[in-house]
Amino acid sequence: MKRLTSTQADFRTEFKRLLADRDSDTARVDGPVTEILAAVRSRGDEALCEFTNRFDRTNVTPATLRITPEEIAAACADVSPELLEALEVAATRIESFHKAQMPTDMKYVDAAGVTLGMRWTALDSVGLYVPGGKAAYPSSVLMNAIPAHVAGVGRIAMCVPTPDGVLNPLVLAAARRAGVTEIYRVGGAQAVGAMAYGTTTIAPVDRVVGPGNAYVAEAKRQVFGTVGIDSIAGPSEVVVIADGNNDPRAIALDLLAQAEHDPMAQSILITPDAGMADKVEQAVAKELETLPRADIARASWDAHGAIITVRDLDEAAGLVNEIAPEHLELMIDSPQPVFDRVRHAGAIFVGRYCPEAIGDYVGGPNHVLPTSRTARFSSGLSVFDFIKRTTFIEAQAESLRKIGPAAVSLAEAEGLDAHALSVAVRLAKLDGAR
Ligand SMILES: NC(=O)c1ccc[n+]([C@@H]2O[C@H](COP(=O)([O-])OP(=O)(O)OC[C@H]3O[C@@H](n4cnc5c(N)ncnc54)[C@H](O)[C@@H]3O)[C@@H](O)[C@H]2O)c1
Ligand SMILES: N[C@H](CO)Cc1c[nH]c[nH+]1
Ligand SMILES: [Zn+2]
Structure with a gap:
């Protein structure tokens, strides 16, 4: 387990090392x-x-x-x-x-009379x-x-x-x-x-x-x-942001709940309260003496766990955005400003009575979530993973007259003659019918 303080001289180097510490295993x-x-x-x-x-x-x-x-x-x-x-x-x-x-399907008629959906x-x-x-x-x-x-x-x-x-x-x-x-x-x-x-x-x-x-x-x-x-x-991950107003044992168990999944899991506490950092470290050690899955949790905690002491909660939110963890717990008095600042996390658990384990089982949102910093560009499992979109366009003669000439110009500019002609022959037919 790494103990870091954001004011230490080599903090950025050590923090980057923490972010990359499972890459070689992968x-x-x-x-x-x-x-x-x-x-x-x-x-x-x-x-x-x-x-x-x-x-x-x-x-x-x-x-x-x-x-x-x-x-x-x-x-x-x-x-x-x-x-x-x-x-x-x-x-x-x-x-x-x-x-x-x-989601629901979408369909509307635009100003040119084209049906889009x-x-x-x-x-x-x-x-x-x-x-x-x-x-x-x-x-x-x-x-x-x-x-x-x-x-x-x-x-x-x-x-x-x-x-x-x-x-x-x-x-x-x-x-x-x-x-x-x-x-x-x-x-x-x-x-x-x-x-x-x-x-x-x-x-x-x-x-x-x-x-x-x-x-x-x-x-x-x-x-x-x-x-x-x-x-x-x-492999599972959690970042817990906790202030000094917490039960250290509850926070320790939140960290160990992810650590017990896999020796490659990662649990990180970020706190502005150095006293809380010490107490949680001690509580983790104590829980590891009795937890049935202590072998897995200890392997994860020893190799990939971290406790980071920061100046304030704003700094904590900035670090979370860099970590982009699978799970984020906000165990703090006024979570809203941090909640608003965090942009990269698979799922967020807000409030001292909402530990991550609730989301694992009975919360409702999905617990299959992006790990290894992929929450920067991907999301948890949802119905969107099981459906796909098809768009459609329906145009009648009057609509083609309005938007067709622009298509012909662009196709000619791209040198794609068949494209241009497929529109132009229809426009010509319409002109002939006038
Ligand atoms: N991110 C999420 O949403 C999420 C949700 C639930 C669980 N998890 C993670 O799922 C994982 C579950 O892991 P698990 O190991 O218990 O079960 P698992 O089913 O993921 O892996 C077991 C399989 O791994 C393969 N394996 C093991 N050692 C191997 C080796 N040396 N060479 C080749 N293949 C090998 C075997 O085929 C074995 O059947 C944990 O990492 C947990 O944190 C993640
Ligand atoms: N925490 C896991 C996702 O990282 C999901 C899970 C299932 N059962 C218990 N936990
Ligand atoms: Zn879990």
Whole structure:
């Protein structure tokens, strides 16, 4: 864990180092991911099963890749009513938010009498990646599948790893609740490759979405172009801006909540209160003595964690814009000015009673969010990842008379004669008809 103070002489150098500190780990997976994707592309199911059995210590064959309806029904019957109820609370809230997000079509007639419009249509097929290496993520099933279903996607395929052959029944219950149409027991880069290129068992999809570790994130980056992707939603991140008026234990747990996802996760506290910085550092150390997933959280905190003491909250907001974190928590008395200043963050959690974990499960907005500073140019998963726009133009004779001559001039200026003539012959016909 790094302790930094914005007034220290080498602050800018150390801060830049912090921003880049996971780049070398990410670069390390590029080569292996390229090899896995090439093998799946050329050898299909055979390579898919080979990698799955090697990395997840399973024994899948092409015949057992797909999870059957009977397996899904049996697993769902194993889930307690309390958990099903909690799943329903989350699903209903996620569904409402994403329904409200759906855009409407647009159509109007302009001054030249031309009808102009734009309409949205759902993708035919999507592939959802649901992580499962170090933890099971029923919540990520809901976050992936519900917007796809709300958007009207017909085929919703899902891949999830089953380390040591174990699959959490709640993952299957969530898939059933959210309208997933097919489920495969594969994970990692090989799952992304299978959904992008297709194999005998898994038909290719139009877009691959969902979060995952560095291998999954890199695989999505590499298949982009063959298929669409959402964002690079890799190892989790949080920045907490906290003033002196906080419970240090609550802040420490917020930091550890992201750290416990992955040794490559990153948690950063920014505070104008040096006393709070010390107290949170101590509280993190104390929690790490007892947390069940302390090994992962400690690896993340030790390697990538940071506590930065700043002059004021305005400086804190400036640093957040440079970090562009996946999650930002504002644990401060008057959050509005900082909220207004922050432009780059995947999701913002406002108020001392709104920890990030609420957004992971039951807030409503999506928890699949851009990481590794990609929040500078991309957004979290939404219905917009499952629909696309088609524009249309409808013009009758009078409208063509008004706007056609300009098109002819521009086409001639570009030296594109067929373009110019395709308009000109119609204009000539109209003139002849006069
Ligand atoms: N950004 C987001 O929106 C978001 C949301 C939820 C979870 N997450 C992140 O998802 C990730 C989940 O990670 P996970 O590991 O638990 O599950 P995962 O499913 O992402 O990864 C497991 C797979 O990684 C592959 N793998 C592991 N070691 C490998 C190796 N040496 N070579 C090649 N492939 C290898 C295996 O195929 C394995 O099945 C975490 O990083 C978590 O922070 C991100
Ligand atoms: N915090 C993760 C996104 O980085 C999402 C998640 C799912 N379950 C718990 N947390
Ligand atoms: Zn989380």
